Amino acid sequence: MPLYFALACVGALLGLAGFAIVQGGRDNASERIYKYSAGLSLALTLAVMIPRGASILTTTLPLGIPWIGMHFRLDALSAFFVAVIGIGGAAASFYGVGYGAHEKHPSRVLPFFPAFIAGMTSVVLADDAFTFLVSWEFMSLVSWALVLTHHEDVENRKAAYIYLAMASFGTLCLLMAFGVLGGVDGAYDFASIREASRLPWKAGVVLFLVTLGAGSKAGLVPLHIWLPLAHPAAPSHVSALMSGVMTKIAVYGFIRVAFDLLGPPDFLWSIHPLVFGTLSALVGVLFATIEPDLKRLLAYSTIENIGIIFIALGLALAFKANGQAVPAALAFTAALLHVFNHMLFKSTLFFGAGAVLSATGERNIERLGGLIHGMPKTAFLFLGGCVAIAALPPMNGFVSEWLTFQAILLSPSLPQWILRLIVPAVGVGLALTAALGAGCYVRAFGIAFLGRPRSPAAETAKETDEWSLGAMAGLFALCLLAGVLPGYMIDTISPAAAVYVGGRMPAQDAIPWMTIAPIAESRSLYNGLLVLAFIIISSVGVAKLIHRYGSRDTRRGPAWGCGYVDPSPMTQYSASSFAQPVRRAFGAFAFSVHESLDMPLPGETRAASFTVTIGDRFMRYFYTPISTAVWFGAEKLNVVNFLSIQGYLALVFVALVASLIIIAL
Template sequence: MPLYLALLCVGALIGVGVASIRYKDRADVTRLVYGLTGGLCAAIFLAVIVPRGAHVLQTTLPLGLPWIGMRFRIDALSAFFLAVVNLGGAAASVYAIGYGAHEKSPMRVLPFFPAFIAGMNGVVMADDAFTFLVAWEFMSLSSWALVISHHDHAENRAAAYIYLLMASFGTFCLLMAFGVLGGATGAHDFDTIRAIPKDAWKSGLVLALVILGAGSKAGLVPLHIWLPLAHPAAPSHVSALMSGVMTKVAIYGFIRMAFDLLGPPAFWWSIHPLAFGAASALIGVLFATVQSDLKKLLAYSTIENVGIIFVALGLALAFKANGQALPAALAFTAALFHVFNHALFKSTLFFGAGAVLGATGEKNIEKLGGLIRSMPKTAFVFLGGCMAIAALPPLNGFVSEWLVFQAILLSPSLPQWILKLLTPAVGVTLALSAALGAGAYVRAFGVVFLGRPRSDAAEQAQETDQWSLRAMFALIALCLLAGITPSFMIDTISPAAAEYVGGRMPAQSQIGWFTIAPIAESRSSYNGLLVFAFIGLSAFAMAQTIKKFFPRPLRRAPPWDCGYVDPTPASQYTASSFAQPVRRALGAVAFSAREKLDMPLPGETRAAHFSVEIGDRFIDYIYAPLTKAVLFCAGRLNVVNFLSIQEYIALVFAALVFLLILVAL
């Protein structure tokens, strides 16, 4: 039975983490742990994608609190997210067999890596509030241990501290949401929660708490501050899991609450995910455009893509609330398709960043360059990942973003004027984000892999190991496969759409040549296979034409600058100069940029110095004042530590009276 097999594998993942401590002195412990973790993830993946007779699988295990147990469930939605989690986990494990061999302190990572994957699986399979919150906290704590694994650096310790604070805040919000859902009866299992009638004010409160709880883990603006700090601090295979997979588990939590446990939606539920999603997409890509840290750049692009997913989910809520099943199914399918796609290409990019970091020791793209010569395979895969995340056909990122825009184009049918005005504005924001994102990924690939090496480390780089390359090539192959045959993914997602929004897209497998039509072929359609064939044939024809009619031999010459030989790589276009127009024109929307120029006077021989400092307005205007307020209150409350025994008794008595009055009311 798939459910019992998945639970057995989750238990085995925890066992692998514990056993790694016992056998830490074995020379092959790293390869053994990652190999077993990858095998268990593959087993869960196969268990949930193989067709099964029962539509919903449920069970209760005698664990946790007495007389309550822990309930687990697999339906169409959780099966999809289980596939995403374990596909990402298997790829990260294969990559880590090679990457993890260079880890200086492997025992800071090995026990928690399989536990992290087990926690994510537990969240997706949970069927009651207790199990969900326990698995959620287990996932948060194990990932925090991975973030702080390189704790010898002060910035990593700060990143782990902020991540722990935000994770605790998110868990608290979800705990309050389940408390409101359970009501006075204290219901905790999801079946009972579904059956409880919900007042409008309770639904609104729960939705706000869920956006705060799940949004903080997913990286929604303005709850995103931990994400660009924690992802660069963690090892690269962990960063890939956190960015490509863990954020999707948070999205699953939002879907489970908003589309399932809260009952039939009201139209205004869609306003929050639409607004926060659009803001996240724009601000995330603006920050990504100006980053010099490669892993931080990828982390900010995760914020952008999470915003796109929340926009699609907001549209699905709006259409569902108005009884428009087909547009709701289109938006919901687009969201889940982008969940799958982002897990693939973001893991690929983080793997590529890890390969670059391992070969050069540098995360600053200003000190890289020319790596396409020494790391051609990594460069090829990273280019494919950049094309996919930039939504260029025929790769998979284009399909899901195209479906999102198709759903936006159906928004004029919504009857509420606020949605008629908001949705086109969101569409314009996503279009701007897509254009800026393409520029950001061109900048990332060009500065890192093209040109000439800007440092000795970049000049001496060598290709990464075979295990890492296998994982990267497997993921980029899946990106291409999902892009040219998207009909299979759409039909796979359709059962979840039918269950949670009451409709499904037309069966895409019945349309010839892998063409997809969101509504009908007469309205709009796309064929990734034909686009791929056209690109391939055009490139081949152009290459043959040049070879036949212009058969010039390959010629190498020294670099030049306006007719003069250019002896230094310092004259190349830098990442900062590439981002300067965007930084000056649009940077004020998201951040405060301070440019410092130290120009020597005429006659001085010292070098000029130029630097840019990027500030986060959300930290300056929200979190910094909040931190000051907390410290102020803590200082005032410190007097409680020095009360007399009589004052303590009076304080306890007053608190008891207050609580009794509160209960009576």
């Protein structure tokens, strides 16, 4: 059975982690472990892709709490997310075969890498609160160890500490949410939770707690502060897993509770994901647009895309609460399709960033440039990822964002006036996000790969290894395939939509010419295959016309500036210059920006300098005061360590009385 096979793969991955501890220091151990991880990840994907329709498979293993065991379940939703884990894990493993050869301390990565994939899979298959929370915490701790791989760097230790603190906060919120769901009876298996009745205010509390718990792991603003710190700290293939896959496990946790365990939704439930999603999308893309560090840029972009996913989920909740099954299915399908698409193109981009880092030792795009000459294959694949994440056709990112816009256009049918006000504003925010996202990746690719090298490392960069290129090429091919033939993915997601929102999009395989129609053919259509054909035909046609009536000769010459030969690559348009209009336009409220100009006086020979310091307002005005208050409280409470025996007895008595009063109330 697929469920038992998936659990066997989880066990094998955990066994591989133990094998890595024994073999980690030996020759070729890294290559073997990554290959085994890739094989097991692909096996996971094949197991859940067996045609099953909407069937549900369950089992209980005699582990965990005595007489209760650990419950596992494989349905249409969990199968989809296991496939996301499998494909992302396999790609990261293949990439790790080549990238891992550059790792100075492989024994700090190898034991935790397969365990990370196993932990994420266990979360998705869990069918009770105990198994879910244990798997969630295991996933968090293993990924924390991976973030701490290069612990000799002070910034990496800081990133790991903040990540661990936010992960602990998220687990606490989920623990309280399941406590409210289980109630006084303590029935924590998901089947009992589904059947239980609860007061509306309790459901609202659970949804808020789950939004905090899952949002802290997904990177929702304002719970995002760990993400741009942890992703650059981890090795690049681990960053791809964290950004492309782990954040989607948080999305799964939100879907499992909000669309399944809580029962029929109220329209007010949709406000949380709509507001937090829009805020995340805008903040993420604005920070990505001005960020010079390539891996931090990609991390901020993950915040943006998580926001887009939560926008679609909020729309699905709103439509489902009003009994509009088909629009709810459209929004739900758009969310899951973007989950899959983001895993593909974000992993491709992190792999490309890792190749650049290995070749140049640089993450700052201001010190790159001209890499298309030394790394042409990486440049082409990175460009494909940029086109996909910028939501440009015919790549896959366009399809899921287009479906989200189609769901927004159906919002006038919602009866609640507050949703009629919020959803159009969400649509405006999403449109602004899409426009800024395109500019962000024009900047990222253009500054890093085009122009002239800005440093000796960029000038001498060489192409990356074949394993890394193969992993990027495979994901790029899937990005193109999912963009040109999205109907197959939509039909794959439809069984989950039918179960969790009560409806499904029209069967796309029945529409001629592989066209997709979100609601009906009379409303809106999109055909990625025709778009691709038009791009190819028009490009080839223009090239033929130029060669026929112009010249076939290629001429290279030095760069010119204002009529003079420009000898210095530093005079090129920089990443900071590219981002300056956005920084000036939005810096007053989106960022904490400080510009400093040091201009020498007449007669002085020292160079002028201009510095820009950009901070996160959420860190400055939200987390810093909390941290200060915690330290202040800890210092005041330190007197408890020096009480007499009478003082300790009095403290215990007061705590006992307070607990009894709370229980009585």
